Amino acid sequence: MRKYFSFSLVNCLFFFAISTVLSQNNSNYSVSFNLSEITKDRLKITVIPPKNHGQDKLTYIMPKVVPGTYSNLEFAQFLKEPAAYDSDGNSLPITIETDKQVTISNAAKLAKFEYWIDDSFDGKPTTQIFEPGGTSFEKDTVFLLNLFGVIGYFDGVKENIPYEVSVTHPHFLYGATALDRTSASETLDVFTAKNYDHLADNPILYAKPDTLSYKQGNTTVSIAVYSQKNGEYAQSVASEIKPVTAAIEQFLGTMPVDKYFFLIYYVDISKGTGSMMRGFGALEHSYSSVYYLPVSMGKDNSMLPHVAAHEFLHILVPLNLHSKEIANFDFRNPKMSEHLWLYEGVTEYFANLSLVKANKMSEEDFLKEMRSKLIDFENGKPFSMTEMSRKVLEPGFKSLYMKVYTKGAVLAFLLDIEIQRKTNGRMTLLSVIEQLTQKYGKNKPFNDLELIPEIISITNPEIQEFFSRYIVGSEKPQYVQFLSSIGWNYEESGTKTKISFPDILFRTPTDTSISSLQVQKLKESADNIADGDILVSINGEKITKQNRWAMVQQYVYTPKTTDPVTLELQSNGVTKTVTLTPVEQKGQKNPHQLTISPKMSEEQIKFRNYWFPKN
Numbered sequence: 001m002r003k004y005f006s007f008s009l010v011n012c013l014f015f016f017a018i019s020t021v022l023s024q025n026n027s028n029y030s031v032s033f034n035l036s037e038i039t040k041d042r043l044k045i046t047v048i049p050p051k052n053h054g055q056d057k058l059t060y061i062m063p064k065v066v067p068g069t070y071s072n073l074e075f076a077q078f079l080k081e082p083a084a085y086d087s088d089g090n091s092l093p094i095t096i097e098t099d100k101q102v103t104i105s106n107a108a109k110l111a112k113f114e115y116w117i118d119d120s121f122d123g124k125p126t127t128q129i130f131e132p133g134g135t136s137f138e139k140d141t142v143f144l145l146n147l148f149g150v151i152g153y154f155d156g157v158k159e160n161i162p163y164e165v166s167v168t169h170p171h172f173l174y175g176a177t178a179l180d181r182t183s184a185s186e187t188l189d190v191f192t193a194k195n196y197d198h199l200a201d202n203p204i205l206y207a208k209p210d211t212l213s214y215k216q217g218n219t220t221v222s223i224a225v226y227s228q229k230n231g232e233y234a235q236s237v238a239s240e241i242k243p244v245t246a247a248i249e250q251f252l253g254t255m256p257v258d259k260y261f262f263l264i265y266y267v268d269i270s271k272g273t274g275s276m277m278r279g280f281g282a283l284e285h286s287y288s289s290v291y292y293l294p295v296s297m298g299k300d301n302s303m304l305p306h307v308a309a310h311e312f313l314h315i316l317v318p319l320n321l322h323s324k325e326i327a328n329f330d331f332r333n334p335k336m337s338e339h340l341w342l343y344e345g346v347t348e349y350f351a352n353l354s355l356v357k358a359n360k361m362s363e364e365d366f367l368k369e370m371r372s373k374l375i376d377f378e379n380g381k382p383f384s385m386t387e388m389s390r391k392v393l394e395p396g397f398k399s400l401y402m403k404v405y406t407k408g409a410v411l412a413f414l415l416d417i418e419i420q421r422k423t424n425g426r427m428t429l430l431s432v433i434e435q436l437t438q439k440y441g442k443n444k445p446f447n448d449l450e451l452i453p454e455i456i457s458i459t460n461p462e463i464q465e466f467f468s469r470y471i472v473g474s475e476k477p478q479y480v481q482f483l484s485s486i487g488w489n490y491e492e493s494g495t496k497t498k499i500s501f502p503d504i505l506f507r508t509p510t511d512t513s514i515s516s517l518q519v520q521k522l523k524e525s526a527d528n529i530a531d532g533d534i535l536v537s538i539n540g541e542k543i544t545k546q547n548r549w550a551m552v553q554q555y556v557y558t559p560k561t562t563d564p565v566t567l568e569l570q571s572n573g574v575t576k577t578v579t580l581t582p583v584e585q586k587g588q589k590n591p592h593q594l595t596i597s598p599k600m601s602e603e604q605i606k607f608r609n610y611w612f613p614k615n
Contacts, residue, residue: 027051029161029196031151034168035206038139041123042080042116049110049154050161058107059097059155063148063331066133066200067318068283070340070392070401074127075149076100078118078135087111101332117150131292132283136265140170142226143206144265146283146290148331153196155332163193169206176211176224177204178261178287197329201285205263210234216245219255227266229295237264240304247358248312251350251430256315261288262308266295282307284314305360310351318343321437327445338448340389340401341471345408346429349416352409356611363596363612367488370413371594374479376406378592382474385411411470414482415463420610421485422460428610432459486608487600491593498585499559506535506552515545517552519569528578529569536568536575 030048037044049058062076082102084092086109093105104110120134121144129149136144151165164182167175171186179202183190193199207226212234214221223241225233241262249255282291289311293304318326323337337343352369355361383400385408391397416429435458440446446454452467469475479490507520519533535543538555555565559582566579597604 027161029153029163030166031163032166032168033150035137035143035173036139036168036170038137039116041137042118043137043150044114044116045150047113047151049113050157053107053154053157055107055154055156057103057105058110058157059101059103060113060152061101061155061158061332062152063200064099065334065393066146066148066331067326067329068285068314069130069133070336071130071398072127072393073129073133073149074100074125075120075152076102077126078120078123078149079152080116080118082113082115084110085112085114099332119144120149128279130279130281130283131265131267132279132281132290134292140173141207142265143169143173143204144226144263144290145204145206147203148200151199153331158196160195162195163199165191165193165199167191167204167206172208173206174209174211174224175204175206176222176261176263178202178259178285179204196331200331201287203263203285203288203290205265205290212238214238214242216242217249217255219245219257220259221245222259222261223264224261225264225266227295228268229266233264233266237262237304241308243358243360244305244308244355245312247354247360248309250358251354252316256320257287259287260312262291263288264291264293266293268295282311284311284319286315286319289314305355306351309354310347313347313350313354314343316350316433316437317346320442321433321440322445323448323451324445325448334393336390336392338386338389339451340392340404341385341408341411342451344404345385345410346412346433348405348409349412350430353416353611357613366611367594367596370410371592373406373410374594375592376403377410378476382476384474385471411477414470414477414479415466417482417485418463418466419459420607422462425607425610427459483594485604486611487597487604489593489595489597493591499562499582500585501556501559501565501580501582502585504529504556504580506556509534515548516543517548528576529567530571533569533571536570538568539566540568 027050029050032046033043035043047060060079060082062079064072064074064076066073077100079100079102082094084094084104084107086092086106092107092110095103095105097103102115104113117135119137120129121131121136133146133149134144135146135149136142147165151163153161165179167189168187169175169189175181175189177191179191179193179199181189182192191204193202205224205226207224210225210227210232212223221241223234223237225237227233245255245260280293282289289308291304291307291311293307318337322343323339325335325337352361352366356363356366380400380403383403385404388397388400388403392401412429419427419429419432432455436446436451436454439454452464452472456463456467470477479492483490505520506517509516509518514534517535519529519531519535535548535552537543538551541547541551543551559565562582562584564579564581566577568575568577570576600608
């Protein structure tokens with residue numbers, strides 16, 4: 001697909017292009033690196049700073065926090081062997097700050113700054129990096145370049161200064177990104193960004209091409225996939241994402257961008273090495289999103305539609321509606337907005353709602369999703385969403401962050417109901433967001449303290465009570481009061497009968513040559529079974545690495561009946577067969593029951609049509 005150039009010609013093209021870039025763009029940041037030159041999983045980065053910055057000392061900032069992560073990442077920990085030079089090639093003195101940032105003295109003479117950068121996947125970080133926001137450097141294989149983890153900026157030399165980034169790469173690797181590519185050859189790409197914020201907002205995935213594009217309305221949707229297992233996955237990914245983008249277009253009435261890239265990194269969890277088990281998920285950007293997922297999802301993307309919907313819908317918030325704390329993001333000493341309930345909670349709710357309204361998700365599945373979130377909401381001490389958002393980087397609050405996807409989504413759902421009730425169906429939460437976006441938008445951030453009064457002013461003064469009690473305050477919502485409007489019943493407490501084997505658990509073997517599972521824990525009543533026994537089959541069906549947890553979940557952990565289950569086990573090369581009978585455990589707690597009412601009033605039926613339109 002991509003023609004091969006000889007090594008000597010590649011080098012000539014590279015040095016000619018770089019020298020041209022550096023000589024013509026003295027008012028820009030000019031950055032260059034070569035993906036073919038990897039040492040100890042490190043890339044060497046060369047930065048030519050803008051001239052005439054007028055500072056005697058310059059500190060090169062690698063972000064501590066980046067938008068969308070809400071946690072300390074400390075990317076300066078990956079910067080190694082920094083060196084600064086004047087125009088004659090003489091070294092300039094440098095010091096390392098307490099937060100590992102690099103400060104250059106005699107900076108008025110600075111002509112070039114160089115350093116090596118570790119990737120976060122293999123760089124043994126002291127602070128854990130969420131993989132979709134990390135970096136991966138695998139020579140001749142894959143480079144996940146979240147550019148905020150590769151390139152920084154000089155403190156005080158950041159605002160509205162363009163970047164030109166030149167990437168030399170093997171001819172067989174293609175760089176997928178929403179960044180403008182101003183020049184490209186078989187082995188050299190030149191990208192431009194209008195400033196550092198723009199650069200940080202546009203990741204690049206270099207891999208052997210497994211890509212495709214399609215049109216959704218006026219938007220060109222592109223998919224690029226890297227997998228640690230051989231095979232082509234872009235087509236199967238597209239089959240899952242196309243219904244999502246169609247649902248979003250239907251939900252929003254239009255596609256809000258002219259291009260969008262889904263950058264997907266599939267990891268083989270069977271290897272069990274490095275950082276692979278830390279954080280599956282995705283990270284949003286204005287024109288793309290990065291996904292870090294188990295490779296099994298390449299053929300069974302049951303999780304992908306929801307994740308893709310969530311990340312794409314971040315286009316609404318915070319990418320096109322946000323506070324000044326996000327618009328003027330301080331990558332070294334960030335100040336957090338108090339509206340994570342909006343940025344993440346509303347987005348999570350909209351992701352589910354868009355799929356429901358397009359008949360890609362049933363009401364029953366939506367109810368199950370909301371119930372699971374509600375249970376998590378109620379698990380733990382009450383807290384204020386706005387206070388948690390402001391203090392999310394502080395001890396005692398950062399552990400609450402994941403609640404934005406549960407408590408935040410439930411509150412968004414209830415707020416949508418309340419807005420429609422108090423405006424007699426004239427407005428919805430989506431229409432409120434759209435109206436706010438028209439007033440503010442991507443380039444006009446709001447003041448944090450103005451947002452809630454603004455929502456109240458365009459809806460109904462009675463909405464103030466909802467915010468005061470449940471979002472600014474920490475009260476438990478009156479679920480019956482809200483959910484009865486859409487024909488849902490709520491019971492705070494309840495019990496159920498659980499069928500299970502209370503005597504046996506399994507674990508993944510530390511010996512990776514064993515493809516099955518091992519007995520981890522059992523009580524004396526589990527006769528003829530010992531710790532460490534290897535599971536061979538269940539009811540005659542052989543256990544494999546692919547089906548092992550699904551089989552155990554179905555037949556051992558959550559059996560549907562009390563029918564006996566036959567386990568074939570192996571211990572020290574000896575095979576034995578054991579038959580166990582599941583036990584009914586009555587009276588198990590089963591709180592926060594949600595059910596759809598079998599009989600609804602005409603008012604309920606009419607009101608709920610927004611969420612569950614008749615087919």
